[in-house]
Amino acid sequence: FDGKVYDQIGGVSMGSPLAPLLAEIFLQEFERKISSLLQELWIVYWKRYVDDTFVLLNSQFTTKHVCAELSKCHPSIQFTSEEEDPVTRTLPFLDVLVRRKPGADFHTCVYRTKNVLWFNDKVEQFCSEENSLHKEFDFIRGLCAKNGYPARFVNSIIKRQLNLQKSTAPPTPIETTTDTVVLRVPYFGAESQIYGKRVTAAAAKHYPFKKIRVVYDVTDRIGRGFQLKDSIADEFKSGVVYEATCSTCNQAYVGQTFRHLNTRIHEHILDLKKFLPQTATVKPSTKSKQRKKKETTRN
Numbered sequence: 001f002d003g004k005v006y007d008q009i010g011g012v013s014m015g016s017p018l019a020p021l022l023a024e025i026f027l028q029e030f031e032r033k034i035s036s037l038l039q040e041l042w043i044v045y046w047k048r049y050v051d052d053t054f055v056l057l058n059s060q061f062t063t064k065h066v067c068a069e070l071s072k073c074h075p076s077i078q079f080t081s082e083e084e085d086p087v088t089r090t091l092p093f094l095d096v097l098v099r100r101k102p103g104a105d106f107h108t109c110v111y112r113t114k115n116v117l118w119f120n121d122k123v124e125q126f127c128s129e130e131n132s133l134h135k136e137f138d139f140i141r142g143l144c145a146k147n148g149y150p151a152r153f154v155n156s157i158i159k160r161q162l163n164l165q166k167s168t169a170p171p172t173p174i175e176t177t178t179d180t181v182v183l184r185v186p187y188f189g190a191e192s193q194i195y196g197k198r199v200t201a202a203a204a205k206h207y208p209f210k211k212i213r214v215v216y217d218v219t220d221r222i223g224r225g226f227q228l229k230d231s232i233a234d235e236f237k238s239g240v241v242y243e244a245t246c247s248t249c250n251q252a253y254v255g256q257t258f259r260h261l262n263t264r265i266h267e268h269i270l271d272l273k274k275f276l277p278q279t280a281t282v283k284p285s286t287k288s289k290q291r292k293k294k295e296t297t298r299n
Contacts, residue, residue: 010076023051034073041066054093110136180211187216235262244268 012019027048038046043066045056057066067079084091089100097111109132137158144154183199185192196214203212234240238260245252257264 020050027051030074030077034070037069037073041069049094052094054098107132178209178211180213182213182215184215184217187218192216235265236260 012022031046031048041061042058043055044058045054047054055066057063063081063083067081070079071077082091084098084100091098091100092111095111097109099107099109101107140158141151141154145151181203183196185196193216196216200212200214203210239258240261241254241256242261242264243252243254244265255264
């Protein structure tokens with residue numbers, strides 16, 4: 001900005017979609033770390049919504065002292081406070097006005113500023129008493145009348161909102177499904193059965209939506225005692241790695257082929273003929289001897 005480059009060393013940029021998520025993660029971890037401090041400060045009640053917290057303190061500590069102690073926990077956080085009105089015993093928190101009644105009871109109603117922004121459809125949720133609810137409806141009727149809305153129209157809107165809240169269908173319970181997990185256990189007699197029962201009991205206790213089905217398996221099967229396929233000779237196997245050693249120079253060659261090993265050996269013999277003199281002839285005994293060179297086949 002203005003020819004200068006600035007580096008952000010704390011927090012996140014304004015308007016970032018990650019800001020609310022990172023702030024919530026940070027504050028939850030912060031509350032976990034100061035849990036012992038909250039007990040030392042005798043905080044009776046602590047409920048937070050984003051970055052606003054409603055707190056009930058013991059009379060032994062003042063709000064300034066509590067904010068000062070909490071601000072020492074992290075250099076990037078500074079706590080501010082707003083106390084209840086000593087005359088009306090009220091304290092606004094978000095859209096709710098909390099009034100402390102004699103004793104340990106609280107009365108809540110809608111907190112409305114002087115600026116009219118929108119019609120709040122959560123009146124019934126914010127008002128804890130029927131009297132406050134009717135006062136809020138009277139305020140809405142008077143406000144709409146000043147703006148030229150017919151009384152019949154306003155009453156119909158209020159009635160419709162109340163009917164929607166009262167006729168809301170109860171939430172449908174989520175159907176819980178039980179997944180079956182197959183556990184294969186080698187069978188060694190009674191020990192395997194005891195082990196299977198213990199695993200099933202532990203899974204039912206800690207994972208109620210998981211059903212363990214124990215299948216006892218054996219290491220030796222009947223099919224292993226029978227040879228169902230004919231054995232294939234090494235020279236007719238394909239897809240092998242082989243090693244060939246020359247009978248004259250004792251040099252080893254390692255190769256790989258996806259064809260029959262016999263075909264690849266025959267190709268080596270044909271290449272060997274290229275290096276023989278033109279007058280020389282390859283005797284059958286030489287060819288057979290070359291076939292008998294050391295060959296190691298590995299699948």
